[in-house]
Amino acid sequence: MSISLFPVGLRACLLLASFLGGVCAAAALPDTALQPDLVEQGRLIYVEGRLASGAALQATRNSGAALSGRDAACTNCHRASGMGSVEGQARVPPISQRYLFGQADDLVMANVDGRRGKTLNRGLSGYTEATLGHLLQDGISPAGRQVSDVMPHFTLQPSELQALRSYLQQLSSEYSPGVGKDVIRFATVITPEVSEARRSVFKSMLQSALASKNSSTAPRKRHMAAAASFATQTERHWDVQVWELSGSADTWGAQLNAHYAATPVFALLSGLSDSNWAPVDAFCRSQALPCWFPSVALATAGDAQYGLYFSRGVALEADVLASYLADAAPVRQMVQVVSADNAAARAAATELRQAWLPKGHALQDVALSADPAQALVSLRKALQATHAGDAVALWLSPAQWPLLEMLTPPQGVQFYASSTLGQDAAWSTVPAAWQPVLHGIYPYQLPQERAANLAYLHAWLKLRNIPLVDEVLQSELFFSLNLMTDTLQDMLDNLYRDYLMERTEDMLGKRESAKAWQESRDRQTLGRLGRVAVKSESLSGTAVPDALNAEGAQRRAFGVGISEGTTIYPHLTLGPGQRYASRGAYIVRLAPGPAHTLEAISDWIVP
Template structure:
């Protein structure tokens, strides 16, 4: 109960920083009004629980859940661009001031700016009129209902007209007045504070490799190699916002000790001591779930932690992962069998595994995807902790009327039993293994079984990664960081490359939701990432790797994985 109370206090402390505008008269109290307004804005659900109704394209009645505000204006309210459609900001900071014409000169606000030579511009620049005056509650209600702004201009028909009564409209306007108004904790005029999490149980080597690479990026960012702070003061006026976004980075290392159930309290204590704008990278011994939950409930972005056990969720928003981990391997095996090999509907599938987080994740991934395809659940055969996969057990599993598919979510020590797999007349047509559970020890697969064995491979193939890894090695060498574990170091290298652009994207809008939306708007990445063939981003997408190869192995003592599927199996 104490931890839950701390979490609630952390969240509402952030809300209180922006919720300084009174709620509608006679309406719910401020906290409740913000929750109700947020639900209208994000989900299209009214305080009554009914869906908000709207009219699209001038005359088409639609359920407001189909066209929620944040679909276009984004969760932050800062707006977006889609093709030729520009969606303007709807946050309180921008709605209730006049909007300048795009690209127009903005007059100096401080005495220092007035003395700046770059602010002394020709008169014709200074005479550009505002596009619209500031909104009031009344004109904002009118534009939401009728699509007419304070200047009398009619908005594009792509903007729905919402059918809201006065009370619900007042709640939504109260929410918009307080949306993305005050910058998030962890940022000041000169620095932005990030934290990275390392838990007890992480090896000293992994810890060193992650932190040394992350600190090398921070040092490079703070080195002023492009004179960023000078540019912010004296650069051209049309780059002012982008240049002013530059902040030095302060990196906190939050070390967590003890069992996972105590991590939440430790995180909250660290945050109270010194708030971080977001979490970067990080390593945990075991599941990332306690850190994920802390970030989700306190609305703190967590960017690309290094974990094989992420939380797999369709709705959680604040943690951006590299992939779904082993769960994604199980999903991909199911997709391959259903979409590529087109197994008969009644094909029997057996999964063999021991208790363990990674094996359980692969099995769940397969079961969930298999069920979505309308297939009967696979049979699970659990091995005891000390029970080996023996030839006798394989004979039992693959005897008369044996399975068409055998999924062995086991480690390399169990694979010698596969020697017998090629000898029986009722051997399964497909045997699947996980390269993660094998620790990439592909040579452990007996040659006699390789014609029937398929391996899930959630990374770039080793024969295709050379040039990309060379780029990482070169960067590490230039910063005097030994290249000791490129699996970890290449991920942090990629995180650093993406972070620089995302901070520039923020301009002066240091809001956590907008920070995450900067990653959402990135183009596909296939050059700075050496661990995956491609990473793909999109609105609300929280797993950047969308694929996993299905491979078979060549003969010989050092087998090479050969692709049997595309990276993404549709």
């Protein structure tokens, strides 16, 4: 299914070219008759800090400090995309092809430092191999400026300089696949086991968000975009393909490749899976395709090179449980009840086993089949075999939670259930007999404490008559879509996948603080929900003024009530190379009484 709504007509460029006095040329791309071996030698220098001779790249600072090898590599500061970064107080400028070697009339712009609002980096025109060598050796730019000492000095041989120049000449010289002049294409992936209720609310939210997104960037509605995004034509029509997988997991890779061959996309935007996401993550890695904050039970089995995830899902839960129990009263034996046909449940059991056994503790696994009658028999037997002092980890799929109702918990045994697998709503259906012994591993903000974080989501849903089916899923999707909107807007016309990843690593935590702060203020000043909802329509921009950062920090320091996040998670943040934005969980239990209120019995545990 493809959701494609309004074709964007007139280009803002035409409207604004005279106003800005600039020229709106499309990216003028050089025909790169670059020698592949030179580009590769350049890559070694830029990315790995190694010379063709095999020796380490050497650099020095005016202070005399020396850097060598990977520490000296350009990518540390200018990043893989070449789009620069912020290093402490220093702004590292973009040095990709368009910025170093672009045409004088190529209106390139980047907003590297989101903290300072819209101060734009422009092209550094005038670089040649010789002036690049001069800059690297002496720190003097082609314009004759002595650059900051944060930029180290490098002495390169002519052939090394030539290689580096060749590499820079092709670096981020073209948009990544999926980006067209007027359109940017995404896909979202849903794995087969996802229930119809979750699938359907996911799709209606997506469709509704896209409809407003694409109508707000239609020609006459463009007032919401910043002047810079007008000029650089960054407001594109969004097209989102929904790739619904079918059959067994070993065929998903081929299904994804076929979809991708038919429609290359810039990124996977959100996604939905209750079981096995590893094949999707592997697909993203193979295509160097960002896999953008999907709602999944288990992120990946691997290193998530191109995946950005809310958390490690059930693997995180397993580690939190192990770390909680290590400090709690001694456990006689650990029993794991595992939904056998759910890959995420199996992965959680493996993770807990790895964390548990080295401590010399006994552990036993019980597999539950997908057939409810058989599962009931196995679960009953497992419970009968437990003794007082045992702990039971429940890695159950949502369909298996009702089994508890048919059984009585044994005396003196503590139970710990996954929240991610069972889904948050399961907590409101726990049978009375189980309430005193059933604990949860809870990687979210507690329900009664997250109302402020989620006010915008609730208002947004209400305005559109979309039901609240699954707060976790809906909060995650809402965040994923909003973050993509904001991040793309910040990237201006520099639509490279590496830059998308880098930008998010750098800005996520700052954006969360700024947005949470802004939303708290809106709630105070706008008051009523209806007005918040209207404001939620026009959310955009992630510029984080320094003053605002400082004020937020100050308010936190004085303990003034301010929400830290905008999602179901207490706070999301990333750093270079980090792939999981939330890294802890609570152990919770149901407070006595009919209200099914969850209360934390541990601190936020970060294993």
